[in-house]
Amino acid sequence: MANKCNTCGATVPDNATVCPYCGNAVTPTQPSNVIYTVEEDEPSTGLNILSFLVPVAGWIMYFVFRDETPIKAKACSKWAWIGVAVTIGLSILMGACTALLDY
Ligand SMILES: [Zn+2]
Structure with missing residues (x-):
């Protein structure tokens, strides 16, 4: 990978300062992974x-985030x-209460 001169934009050899x-003076370009x-x-x-609160939104976010931020x-x-x-x-509980109240 060659460096680029910040002043004139020319491509200069890796080891050139x-x-x-x-x-x-040429400042070495940082490798992108750094x-x-x-x-x-x-x-x-x-x-x-x-x-x-909104489980559907949670699952959508799961599919959106799972590649980049799995945690x-x-x-x-x-x-x-x-x-x-x-x-x-809660639905079962409410159902049970309603059923009990009916009797
Ligand atoms: Zn230059």
């Missing part, structure tokens, strides 16, 4: 609450399931 065309910052991958409280994606999926479980649990 001074541009052979304009004579200015300046690449990994997106934070940890469960997000806001997204967890959203997944809990965040799994947390969304988990809270979506918890949301569904609580909703079903």
Whole structure:
């Protein structure tokens, strides 16, 4: 990979510290993987609450995030399931109460 002169834009050899065309100092370009910052991958409280309240949104986020931030994606999926479980649990409870009140 060759460096580029910041002053004149000419391509200069890797080991060159001074541009052979304009004579200015060449700062080596950073390899892209060094300046690449990994997106934070940890469960997000806001997204967890959203997944809990709206499980469908949680599953959509799971599919959106699973490649780049699998931990965040799994947390969304988990809270979506918890949301569904609580909703079903409450429905059964409400159903049971209604049934009991009928008698
Ligand atoms: Zn130059």
